[in-house]
Amino acid sequence: MSTPPPYENAASRGTVAAVIPAAGRGVRLGPGAPKALRALGGVPILVHAVRAMLRARAVALVVVVAPADGVAEVRALLDGNGLPESKEIKVVAGGDTRQESVRLGLAALPDDTGIVLVHDAARPLVPVETVEAVVAAVRGGAPAVVPAVPLADTVKEVDPAPSPDAPEPVVGTPERARLRAVQTPQGFRRDVLAEAHEKVTDAVTDCAGMAERIGVPVVVVPGHEEAFKVTRPLDLVLAEAVLARRRAADVF
Ligand code: CTP
Ligand code: MG
Secondary structure (H helix, E strand, O other): OOOOOOOOOOOOOOEEEEEEEOOOOOHHHOOOOOHHHOEEOOEEHHHHHHHHHHOOOOEEEEEEEEOOOOHHHHHHHHHOOOOOOOOEEEEEEOOOOHHHHHHHHHOOOOOOEEEEEEOOOOOOOOOHHHHHHHHHHHHOOOOEEEEEEEOOOOOOEEOOOOOOOOOOOEEEOOOHHHOEEEOOOEEEEHHHHHHHHHHOOOOOOOHHHHHHHOOOOOEEEEOOHHHOOOOOHHHHHHHHHHHHHHHHHOOO
């Protein structure tokens, strides 16, 4: 008989904390303030993201990972934007990559943290239902959970172009129905994410990818079209439109 995987059936206890990496520049969004500090509906993108986490009843604490030279500015911004005072918000300095920023955020978690959500500041409009679905799946026993949506576009795998002015050759077409675009918040048992960050040192683009590397099973819950990442200028146009629609419908 084989030994059961170490993460199976382990109950997740302790409080739920959200780590929000917000230390990126936002190069693809174009020149201006760091992306998380840019305005959306007159409020910094980061403030929307923090509110989105605080709306989930289970979330007791938020750790914002700010640009290393912007900790005081981010602290002042959060204090001045009328966030609920019943929940703690910490601000720590970030690093050169998202992975490093998340690691620095994890280091600021109190000992009683049992579940960690990692949420991109750049996803300001994630609905509370998505956050709660992720928490529920971790509470239900999954060590690592990602919200994800089916793809609209067909995806091609390409090789590098053989010369600078030649086109890239297509080498394959994965079956679209089996692909998912992954969003945040991604949810983890705290011990699992801490172990992944200790053991995985090469670059991985999301936290769940790190968990996969150390053999932790990762599961998907339904994501949401409004949990898209503000990456390029057109995303900001879309985000403004979503926010205007919500305000008109008086949802928030
Ligand atoms: N992030 C971070 N620390 C970094 C790089 C990224 O905390 N050194 C955060 C970003 O602030 C963002 C999230 O990781 O909330 C997702 O990254 P991405 O959308 O790529 O943001 P940026 O890196 O800021 O954008 P770009 O890649 O266009 O520069
Ligand atoms: Mg980036």
